[in-house]
Amino acid sequence: MKKATTAHLKRLQLVKPYLGRLLLGFLAMLVAAGLQLAFPKALSYFMDNISENNTTDWYTLPAILAFVGFVLYCIASAVRFYLFESTGGMIVRRVRERLFGSIIKQEIGFFDTTQTGELTSRLTVDTDMLQGALSMNIATIIRSVIVGIGGLVMIFIISPLLSGLVVLSLPITLALTRWLGKKARLKAMRLQDSISGSLQTAQESFANVRITQAFNQEKKAIAHYGIAASSVLDRTLDNARLMATYQALSTFAAFSTMLVTILVGGVLIIQDTLSIGELTSFLLYAGMLSGSVNGISAMWGQWMQAFGATERVFELLDRVSESKTYKEGLATADLQGNVEFDQLSFAYPGRKEETVLKDFNLSITAGEKVALVGPSGAGKTTVVNLLLGFYEPSAGGIRFDGIDSTTLDYRSIRDSMAIVEQEPALFSGTIAENIGYALGDPATELDKIQEAAKLANAHNFITGFPDGYHTAVGEQGVQLSGGQKQRIAIARAVIKNPKILILDEATSALDSESELLVQDALNKLMYGRTTIIIAHRYSTISQADKLVVLEKGELVQYGTHEALIENEEGLYHKLVMNQIG
Ligand SMILES: Nc1ncnc2c1ncn2[C@@H]1O[C@H](COP(=O)(O)OP(=O)(O)OP(=O)(O)O)[C@@H](O)[C@H]1O
Ligand SMILES: [Mg+2]
Numbered sequence: 001m002k003k004a005t006t007a008h009l010k011r012l013q014l015v016k017p018y019l020g021r022l023l024l025g026f027l028a029m030l031v032a033a034g035l036q037l038a039f040p041k042a043l044s045y046f047m048d049n050i051s052e053n054n055t056t057d058w059y060t061l062p063a064i065l066a067f068v069g070f071v072l073y074c075i076a077s078a079v080r081f082y083l084f085e086s087t088g089g090m091i092v093r094r095v096r097e098r099l100f101g102s103i104i105k106q107e108i109g110f111f112d113t114t115q116t117g118e119l120t121s122r123l124t125v126d127t128d129m130l131q132g133a134l135s136m137n138i139a140t141i142i143r144s145v146i147v148g149i150g151g152l153v154m155i156f157i158i159s160p161l162l163s164g165l166v167v168l169s170l171p172i173t174l175a176l177t178r179w180l181g182k183k184a185r186l187k188a189m190r191l192q193d194s195i196s197g198s199l200q201t202a203q204e205s206f207a208n209v210r211i212t213q214a215f216n217q218e219k220k221a222i223a224h225y226g227i228a229a230s231s232v233l234d235r236t237l238d239n240a241r242l243m244a245t246y247q248a249l250s251t252f253a254a255f256s257t258m259l260v261t262i263l264v265g266g267v268l269i270i271q272d273t274l275s276i277g278e279l280t281s282f283l284l285y286a287g288m289l290s291g292s293v294n295g296i297s298a299m300w301g302q303w304m305q306a307f308g309a310t311e312r313v314f315e316l317l318d319r320v321s322e323s324k325t326y327k328e329g330l331a332t333a334d335l336q337g338n339v340e341f342d343q344l345s346f347a348y349p350g351r352k353e354e355t356v357l358k359d360f361n362l363s364i365t366a367g368e369k370v371a372l373v374g375p376s377g378a379g380k381t382t383v384v385n386l387l388l389g390f391y392e393p394s395a396g397g398i399r400f401d402g403i404d405s406t407t408l409d410y411r412s413i414r415d416s417m418a419i420v421e422q423e424p425a426l427f428s429g430t431i432a433e434n435i436g437y438a439l440g441d442p443a444t445e446l447d448k449i450q451e452a453a454k455l456a457n458a459h460n461f462i463t464g465f466p467d468g469y470h471t472a473v474g475e476q477g478v479q480l481s482g483g484q485k486q487r488i489a490i491a492r493a494v495i496k497n498p499k500i501l502i503l504d505e506a507t508s509a510l511d512s513e514s515e516l517l518v519q520d521a522l523n524k525l526m527y528g529r530t531t532i533i534i535a536h537r538y539s540t541i542s543q544a545d546k547l548v549v550l551e552k553g554e555l556v557q558y559g560t561h562e563a564l565i566e567n568e569e570g571l572y573h574k575l576v577m578n579q580i581g
Contacts, residue, residue: 014095015134018087022138025083029143032076035069036288037150042066044281051276080139088135092127099123099317107323108390109349117200119316125195126313129188133306137299144299148292154285158278159268162261166286169257170293173250177297180246181304187242188308191235198228243301250297254290261286324389324410332412336401337366337499337530339387343396346386346553356382357553359396364530366499369543371535373575374550380534383550384502387532389413418498420522422505422534424489426477431462432469434477435491448495455524456491457517458484483518490521501526503533505540515539538576547572 015022042062049058103119155163205212205221212221261283268274274282344360347353357379364370372380385391387398389410398405400413418438426434435449435458436442442449449469453459461484465471477485493501503522519539526533526543535541547564549557549572557564557572564572 012134014091014130015087015138017094018090021083021087025080025087025139026142028076028080028083029139030146032073032080033143033146033150035073035076036147037154038069040281040284040288041154042069043284044275044277046277047280048275048277080143084135084139088131091134092131095127095130095313095317096123099127099313102317102319102321105321105323105326106319107321108385109322110319112348112350115200115204117203118196120203121192121196121199122313122316125199126192126310129192129306129309130313133303133310137303137306141296141299144292144295147288148296151285151289151292155282155289158282158285159265159274162265162268162274162282162286165261165264166257166289169253169290172253173290173293173297176246176250176253177300180242180297180301183242184239184301185304185308187235187239188305189311191232191239192309192312194228194231194235198225198232201225201228239305246298246301250294254294257290258283258286322392324392325414327410330407330409333400333403333408333416335413335416335499337416338399338401339364339500339530339532340399340402341383341386341396342399344386344393344398345395346382346391346393348382349391355394355553357386357393360553360555362548362555362558364532364546366530367528369526369531369533369545370548371533371541371544371546372548372550373535373541373572375571375575378550379553380550381504382553384419384504384532384534387500387502388417388419415496416499417502418493418496418500419502420486420489420493420504420525424477424485424492426473426480426485426488428473428475430467430470430472431465431488434473434488435469435495437492438496449491452491452494453488455494455521456487457521458487458491461487483515486518487521490518490525494525499529501529501531503531503540505533505535505537549575 046062100123103123152163152167155166201224205225212218262279265274265279265282269276269279339362341360341362344357345355346357347355360379360383362370372383374380386393389405400408405413427437432446432449433442435452436445439445439448446469450459453462453469462469462471471479473480473485473488477488480488503526522540523543531544533540533544535544541547541561545560547557547559547561548555549564549570551571557567557570564570565576567573
């Protein structure tokens with residue numbers, strides 16, 4: 001409980017930069033609450049005056065005052081509403097930016113086990129819950145407190161005896177509030193989890209829609225989503241039942257109190273110790289008081305709901321990244337391109353029991369071209385993942401220019417590296433933006449982009465499009481062919497002018513002309529750079545100075561193609577005979 005309270009207080013710190021705005025809203029609220037409190041008193045004055053004087057001569061001044069009061073009330077309410085609502089929006093924007101920043105910096109292993117739908121749901125739906133909790137709810141609670149205290153004072157002034165009756169009912173409401181708060185928090189957390197699950201299901205279906213339609217599995221996808229949506233409904237209903245029960249109980253308590261008050265009040269009027277106007281205003285003030293108490297109590301419930309719903313947002317905000325690039329105070333490197341893998345062993349964090357690389361040793365001198373070959377699952381991509389610093393080795397290490405990588409700022413290492421992946425990931429934007437991804441402002445460096453595109457044999461097909469370099473590539477580059485995407489990825493790597501180049505070669509059958517174009521582009525790109533190629537095609541392997549043959553995470557053969565092919569018992573010979581060619 002204590003821990004939870006500190007966590008709530010920490011969340012309230014989000015409000016800090018907006019205290020000025022909130023204070024102004026608070027002032028507007030004070031004005032509105034004061035006017036609201038004056039209303040029953042004015043009504044009582046009106047009723048008793050009418051029944052005593054039997055004339056309307058005194059109308060003018062009170063009417064003008066009432067009118068001015070209403071206008072002020074409306075303005076103050078509008079100002080309060082706007083200030084609190086807009087502040088809520090600003091707080092949510094701030095949380096979203098921070099949350100996004102925290103997510104994008106997490107280590108790659110985190111993304112292996114966390115689904116993107118879950119993350120986007122945290123970023124959108126969950127943070128929305130904060131908006132209400134940190135703005136309108138605070139406003140309503142403060143207003144309720146002011147109106148409630150005012151109401152309490154007023155009823156005691158009018159009739160201490162009747163007030164005693166009203167106050168007696170308060171503990172019931174408080175007990176109800178406690179009960180609601182506890183339940184609401186847990187239920188909200190569950191609801192948010194199922195919302196995130198349904199988002200994840202939808203997102204994955206849309207991303208894989210081509211396969212779904214090709215396999216005629218739309219029905220399955222719909223059913224899958226239906227289950228997720230039903231789970232959201234179940235939990236929404238669960239929440240609604242809780243709130244409905246609470247409302248019935250608290251309204252019952254309020255009405256019972258009201259009934260007793262009216263009955264006793266009637267007796268007091270008969271005894272002439274209370275006027276009708278006084279009883280009317282008493283009932284209105286008592287109504288304000290119980291309305292406030294119920295309001296605070298309901299808001300408390302919603303607050304707890306919001307905290308339950310945002311529990312995971314804050315977990316994620318506070319999560320410390322294990323990414324190598326966020327270690328402070330390390331030396332920056334200006335790499336020449338010498339790379340050594342030293343007794344490297346590795347298991348993926350998501351599957352610790354499986355050793356993927358065992359005592360891997362390899363030394364590459366600057367400018368050398370090394371091809372990694374081996375059966376599927378041998379660990380070729382894993383070597384590259386470790387080189388890029390996506391994961392921590394379980395044992396051993398990597399040296400750049402003889403320096404242990406753990407003593408270097410990995411961002412500077414990545415500055416000297418570029419990768420062309422097997423299935424290039426493009427961003428929805430223009431071709432120019434994608435090629436210039438590593439540039440600060442691609443729009444101002446079109447020359448550089450064109451130069452890179454020419455080197456990557458991409459310039460001709462790009463200028464063939466009506467919009468040229470400003471052609472949109474579509475989400476993940478769906479509006480381009482595989483070979484076009486690859487040449488854009490090559491141009492994107494060219495622009496970095498990397499010392500170390502990583503190529504995960506495409507196995508997809510490009511037609512011979514685009515294969516030639518891609519190969520030619522790669523040859524130009526490799527020139528003079530340390531290159532690690534995951535090679536499948538003989539044409540690529542023949543470009544390499546050395547070959548590394550991997551099998552089940554171990555280096556089993558190393559040497560030139562000519563030397564390795566000689567050994568007819570070796571794995572390489574088999575691979576060439578069976579797979580490559
Ligand atoms: N993110 C991951 N989490 C857990 N295990 C993984 C992960 N990525 C790969 N693996 C496992 O590690 C082993 C090596 O995979 P890797 O991707 O390095 O193979 P590869 O040699 O590149 O194969 P391919 O030629 O098919 O691309 C495989 O058994 C694979 O199942
Ligand atoms: Mg691979």
